[in-house]
Amino acid sequence: MISPPLPFRKKVAYAVSFLSVLALFFLLNLIPFRYLHTAAAFFTTIILRVYPKARKRIEDNIAFALPELQGSDREIFFKKNIQNSIRTFIEIFHTWKMKKKSFRDRYISIDSFDSIILLKKRRQGIVAVQGHFGNWEIALTYYTHNGIPLTYSAKHLRNPYVDRFIAWLRKGYGGTIVYLKQPLRLMKDLKRGHVIGLAADQDAGKNGIFVNFFNKKASTYAGPAALSYLGNVDLVLVTCIFQGAGKYQIQYKSVHDRFSNGQYQGYDEAVYDITNKWAMTLEQEVRKNPDQYLWLHRRWKTRP
Secondary structure, eight states: OOOOOOOHHHHHHHHHHHHHHHHHHHHHTTSOGGGHHHHHHHHHHHHHHHOHHHHHHHHHHHHHHOTTOOHHHHHHHHHHHHHHHHHHHHHGGGGGGGGOHHHHHHHEEESOTHHHHHHHHOOSOEEEEEOSBBOTTSTTHHHHTTTOOEEEEEOOOSSHHHHHHHHHHHGGGOSEEEESSOHHHHHHHHHTTOEEEEEOOSOOGGGSEEEESSSSEEEEOSHHHHHHHHHTOOEEEEEEEEEETTEEEEEEEEEEOGGGGGGOSSHHHHHHHHHHHHHHHHHHHHHHSGGGBOTTSOTTOSOO
């Protein structure tokens, strides 16, 4: 389907935004990757002044999710969380470097190389679900650059110029991008033995599945569980945790084994249970490094 032409004023506005993003790209690439966390501290000070809503949204979320944080501990957590979120965002502008083996070897490690060997030997695909935790953008880079076929889902941006630029940056990940609302393409690649990467912990609206997430019902996308059940493949949780000085460690947690699909009475029961299991596993991992979760997003926006 061909999109209608943009009005002139909107085209100019998008072009100005794109040039700003391009300028930011060149500016941030002057900073070595290992120092981006320090740069994020500088941007944190600015964000706190110009975007006070950020503080309120995070505070509202952690008030019920992490009630044990009080007083000065909450203030320290808040600043660390904003800094981690900003660092993750600006690291996107360095993802083109992921094509270089020397860069990956320096900054990305894995908790167990056994998962790489396992994925290479298996003939079935696998669903790798992620949360907005650590750096979800580069979490699967290590796999695809070790010869494992990867397909991951992404969302088009409203600005077409920025959208194409971000798509170019993501080529550094390797693998294949499939944009939202193309479930048949995801299933096709799953059947071909690909790892299907999905960052699926955002609010799913009224059509989502409501499962507990940090002491509160959260509308959650059914996609990962549906692909796992209908495709008869395993589902794992993949996280990419910041270790300091630009370094990340990828962790691989088994959530659902395809051989247990026979225990379910039907699709609805299976999808609910698998969704609940990966949400619980994600919560367990976030509790280990809570300041690295994106508390800024409106995870609990839709109510049952």
